Amino acid sequence: MSNDTNAPQPIIRPDLEQVPAYVPGKAVPGTLKIASNEMSQPPLPSVAAAIAETLAQPSTSPNRYPDMGAVALRTRIGENLGLPMEQVAVGCGSSALCLQLVQATSQAGDEVVFPWRSFEAYPILARIAGATPVAVPLDAQGRNDLDALAAAVTERTRLIFVCNPNNPTGTTVTREAFEKFMAAVPGNVVVALDEAYIELVDDDTRATTPLADQLVGTYPNLVGLRTFSKVYGLAGLRVGYMFGSKRLVEAVNKVAIPFSVNTVAQAAAIASLDAQAELAIRIKEVRDQRVRVTNAINSATGRDTVLPTSQANFVWIDESRIKDLSPLLADGSVDTTSDLGDYLAQRGILIRCFAGEGARITVTTDEEAGQLLAALGL
Numbered sequence: 001m002s003n004d005t006n007a008p009q010p011i012i013r014p015d016l017e018q019v020p021a022y023v024p025g026k027a028v029p030g031t032l033k034i035a036s037n038e039m040s041q042p043p044l045p046s047v048a049a050a051i052a053e054t055l056a057q058p059s060t061s062p063n064r065y066p067d068m069g070a071v072a073l074r075t076r077i078g079e080n081l082g083l084p085m086e087q088v089a090v091g092c093g094s095s096a097l098c099l100q101l102v103q104a105t106s107q108a109g110d111e112v113v114f115p116w117r118s119f120e121a122y123p124i125l126a127r128i129a130g131a132t133p134v135a136v137p138l139d140a141q142g143r144n145d146l147d148a149l150a151a152a153v154t155e156r157t158r159l160i161f162v163c164n165p166n167n168p169t170g171t172t173v174t175r176e177a178f179e180k181f182m183a184a185v186p187g188n189v190v191v192a193l194d195e196a197y198i199e200l201v202d203d204d205t206r207a208t209t210p211l212a213d214q215l216v217g218t219y220p221n222l223v224g225l226r227t228f229s230k231v232y233g234l235a236g237l238r239v240g241y242m243f244g245s246k247r248l249v250e251a252v253n254k255v256a257i258p259f260s261v262n263t264v265a266q267a268a269a270i271a272s273l274d275a276q277a278e279l280a281i282r283i284k285e286v287r288d289q290r291v292r293v294t295n296a297i298n299s300a301t302g303r304d305t306v307l308p309t310s311q312a313n314f315v316w317i318d319e320s321r322i323k324d325l326s327p328l329l330a331d332g333s334v335d336t337t338s339d340l341g342d343y344l345a346q347r348g349i350l351i352r353c354f355a356g357e358g359a360r361i362t363v364t365t366d367e368e369a370g371q372l373l374a375a376l377g378l
């Protein structure tokens with residue numbers, strides 16, 4: 001290798017300097033990792049059996065390419081949504097579909113609008129595709145500010161993400177507010193309703209929050225995004241889906257990497273959709289534990305330390321509320337989000353800290369929630 005510092009460097013797009021390089025998370029064996037909104041249980045037995053069967057069958061064994069059209073999976077998802085498979089796209093996680101949406105709608109100089117703080121990938125994916133990210137702050141209750149998102153639209157806006165429930169605050173918007181927002185957004189701007197956590201919404205909220213499958217027929221510029229990474233427990237297999245008009249699905253499929261969803265992921269996703277009754281038990285546990293963790297902390301501190309409205313598999317503690325926890329802790333005090341992250345890490349629990357903003361703590365099983373609460377002196 002040449003040590004000549006004057007040697008020409010390979011040319012890399014200068015705008016990529018604004019994209020953070022990937023820093024792998026610390027894997028600490030033996031710790032409780034409640035930092036990534038995963039389910040803690042392995043795939044359901046019926047899903048594990050479908051995975052094993054797929055690997056064993058000659059026609060679906062890993063020496064063969066997957067079905068590039070993912071016809072069986074898209075058809076099965078479509079049955080659930082009441083849509084033909086032409087209105088369903090699948091991708092390597094819904095993250096890939098977010099990127100494909102940006103690529104399919106936006107060119108250099110076009111704007112992608114999204115709530116902030118929200119799913120960390122939105123600004124990164126916008127930049128990867130060469131578009132300009134436009135972050136719109138959440139409202140005072142930690143919700144997507146739909147009026148502000150609509151007001152941020154310019155002639156260059158091509159795509160708006162709405163995250164419902166929002167990651168990391170867990171808040172939801174109302175259907176009424178969302179329909180008002182859709183009426184305000186020009187019909188040539190695509191709206192992506194990101195429903196990565198929608199299955200975790202409780203029944204009362206479900207009755208009043210927008211559900212993309214009920215709305216894509218009304219708004220041709222609306223798509224829904226969902227994933228098998230969360231309640232379905234298949235985060236490691238990387239499969240998500242988008243649904244909406246045939247035209248948008250076709251455009252998103254044009255920019256897909258060939259064969260992006262592997263054979264095992266396709267089979268596991270279908271088996272998961274066939275296991276709704278068993279999944280409902282896991283979903284109920286997460287919802288119950290979300291209430292338990294929220295109530296335990298808030299009744300101990302005597303105020304809304306944990307944002308009480310989470311409808312996802314995590315809870316949010318704003319930086320301004322972190323200090324509330326200090327009186328509960330047996331041997332220490334916490335002033336900032338980073339302090340709380342360090343305090344729990346020393347006790348073998350990893351949470352997600354957004355320094356200066358707040359802490360997101362994933363809620364999983366009764367046992368893991370108990371471990372968290374014990375570490376907080378509860």
Ligand SMILES: Cc1ncc(COP(=O)(O)O)c(C=O)c1O
Nearest residue numbers: 093094095119167196227229240
């Ligand atoms: C709001 C939101 N959207 C999309 C995703 C993407 O999930 P995946 O790419 O695993 O399907 C996530 C994952 O954390 C998320 O929080």
